[in-house]
Amino acid sequence: MSAAKYLVYATILSTFVLIVWGAYLTAGNWGGACGTGSSSAVSSDWPYCNGTLAIPNPYNSSSYGAFVEYVHRTLSVIVGVILVAAIVAVSRMKQRPSAAYRALLLSFVLLLVQIGLGNIVVNSDLDAAITALHLANATALFGVMVVSGVLIRQHEQRGSY
Numbered sequence: 060m061s062a063a064k065y066l067v068y069a070t071i072l073s074t075f076v077l078i079v080w081g082a083y084l085t086a087g088n089w090g091g092a093c094g095t096g097s098s099s100a101v102s103s104d105w106p107y108c109n110g111t112l113a114i115p116n117p118y119n120s121s122s123y124g125a126f127v128e129y130v131h132r133t134l135s136v137i138v139g140v141i142l143v144a145a146i147v148a149v150s151r152m153k154q155r156p157s158a159a160y161r162a163l164l165l166s167f168v169l170l171l172v173q174i175g176l177g178n179i180v181v182n183s184d185l186d187a188a189i190t191a192l193h194l195a196n197a198t199a200l201f202g203v204m205v206v207s208g209v210l211i212r213q214h215e216q217r218g219s220y
Contacts, residue, residue, distance in 0.1 A: 063148035064211050067163070070141045077134040078197050084131050085194075090185045092124030093132070108132070124211045135174065141205075142167055149211065156214035162207035169200040 084090060093108035093115075108115060108129045115125035146163045149155060176193040183189050 061148070061152065061215065063145065063152055064208075064215055066141060066145035066148050066172055067159070067204075067208050067211050068139065069199070070145045070163075070166070071208050072121055073138045073141055074197075074201050075135070077131070078201060079139050080127075080131050080134055081194075081197065085129050085190060087124060087127060088125030088185070089127045090190070091128075091181055093128040106132070135177070139170060139174075142170060156211050159207045159210035159214060162203050162210060166200060166203045166207060169196060169203060173200055 064200070094110070104114070108125055109122075116120040117123055117126040124213055142163070146160070146167060149160050149163055173193070173196050176196055180189050180193050182188070
């Protein structure tokens with residue numbers, strides 16, 4: 060069993076956690092808690108959360124929403140790093156599983172779209188239609204990652220790694 064397969068699985072799992080946390084963020088209406096949106100293409104406060112890189116205090120009711128959004132941003136970065144590591148690991152396999160590799164590349168494109176949509180969600184003051192599009196893209200991203208996991212598993216079961 061290759062490390063690439065486990066990285067793909069870690070990407071799937073971390074993406075699921077990110078989506079669930081994003082649902083929690085949305086349900087609490089905390090999407091703008093790390094600073095207000097801006098009219099420019101980039102959120103006025105990114106990568107800061109209310110002007111600082113410090114983790115907001117989750118035990119203070121006035122900063123709990125910022126903490127939830129901060130965790131969501133951090134999970135997004137973690138998913139991105141694991142996905143890039145998975146892409147590199149799969150690309151370096153001796154007999155690269157081309158279908159799984161292509162699915163991972165598509166996942167990366169969808170992740171970039173997802174990051175852009177997240178920025179638009181914050182800058183639109185959490186517009187419901189844009190938030191729904193953000194969730195729809197997250198669902199597609201997760202689905203493509205699951206497909207890549209199935210494809211790499213099939214590739215390894217055939218013994219061609």
